[in-house]
Amino acid sequence: MDLITITDLIGTFVFALSGVTVAIEKKFDFFGTIILAFVTAIGGGTLRDLMIGSTPVSWLDSNLHIYVIFLTIPISYFLPLFLRKLRKAFFLFDTIGIGVFTILGIQKSLEIGLSPLVSLMMGVISAVFGGVIRDVLSGEVPIIFKKEIYAFACLGGGVLFLGLGYISDIPIFNMIFSISMVVLIRLLSIRYKWSIPFNPR
Amino acid sequence: MDLITITDLIGTFVFALSGVTVAIEKKFDFFGTIILAFVTAIGGGTLRDLMIGSTPVSWLDSNLHIYVIFLTIPISYFLPLFLRKLRKAFFLFDTIGIGVFTILGIQKSLEIGLSPLVSLMMGVISAVFGGVIRDVLSGEVPIIFKKEIYAFACLGGGVLFLGLGYISDIPIFNMIFSISMVVLIRLLSIRYKWSIPFNPR
């Protein structure tokens, strides 16, 4: 199992956990909790795969993603305290996760011949739409529409990745560098409370 | 027309009726009522077909499903009393419907080479996501996330179906037996008010 797969699975795990967390807040039952874990973890990648025509969608290929997602259920049930302590680590994993999802989404779209601009959009969609579907299913307006600016972190890292593609032949280097950019922008945006309102008069 | 097709169409009809019922409660107009009938009846199977890459999605193949769904509109309009009397029969059809949808979804997924676990999930999605989309479009948190446990009936019947596949070569027997299991679990769950909350501390 290579580094990309491992980070992908960590991202999946952390996204699933965020689904479980919302489900607990909303007092969903066991099954609702599982569904919310799933849509959060695989919603973005599924939407991307559907739109670019890559079916069966990627997480159906093996059972690995399913195991990882189901794992969040007993963990949230039996180890809630442990989870709370790890919150900081999770935030980092989550950020790495969206970075990985963005870059993998771009890569996959470029490979089937889509334009860089379209591929960039597919990358951002991979990273953010899981959360959008999670929020819609739990009866909320998607948080990303109002507060979260991590889409811009994805955008920044994605643009860097596309740019590096023109000047470097070492994919793994380009990936790591671009994912780091996503993490950097997101950390800075939290630190300095960046926000980008849209208030035309 | 074989037994499977007939049950599938009955399931479609009853699912569409449940969409119409919600639309009437919500005071949707004529067109909103038709849309809700459709998404409830074909939403789950459509999502499954999209994800496993079986397109055009199955209900587009012929006009049969469309006729059956449209039929619910005049019936709800002109025979509401008749419908109310049939409520018990509908509940049974509905339960048979989700059983059929589950088993057909599993079958279809196995046939294109997906793993049993993934196929099981596709089966459950076929049966329950029509209702999820109905609820989201009518501005409600999906009822299945909070109260209904029929997803577990699907799961039980689906596991049985997969198990029987290893020991029996008679598909029709396996199907009938598994669909009966779905019906049995659901009836028991209603009778004894089973519920599976998820309340970690």
Place this chain on the structure above:
Amino acid sequence: MDLITITDLIGTFVFALSGVTVAIEKKFDFFGTIILAFVTAIGGGTLRDLMIGSTPVSWLDSNLHIYVIFLTIPISYFLPLFLRKLRKAFFLFDTIGIGVFTILGIQKSLEIGLSPLVSLMMGVISAVFGGVIRDVLSGEVPIIFKKEIYAFACLGGGVLFLGLGYISDIPIFNMIFSISMVVLIRLLSIRYKWSIPFNPR
């Protein structure tokens, strides 16, 4: 660039504007505004393409739709007054837009061998589901379920288009005539406040 493409892009632009307008009302941030512009403009066609199995979905083929949609952002920001003055013109474009989307959707579905009835539904879905997704993502019950009857304008124009297909060999004539029918029905429906409630006892 032919007439169809131009009208398609105008329709895309006006649909995107309607997304931006709702996003501003809802106080979405910059990114939420862009997403809402996108889903409104390309949601219906995307859903149609997914269901009929035409992937990558059409707007991914070039950057043209993306440019047109992004254009709505600076325009709404810097020229809100100009926009308000153009409201009447936009209403006409919007109506032409749904006409074009309906007819193109029917055409595309017929070409891959779907039945006229199914193709008609795909046409209407192309025209109306962008707005449905826009409303769901902004936490509203889709307006088309309650008040708007433009789905019937689509239906009327679509039926005419299918009918004309049997008696005329001049596609461009059939299209223009059918799109005019959509525009006509919609204008009449607004003028005379048509509505089609569904209130069984």
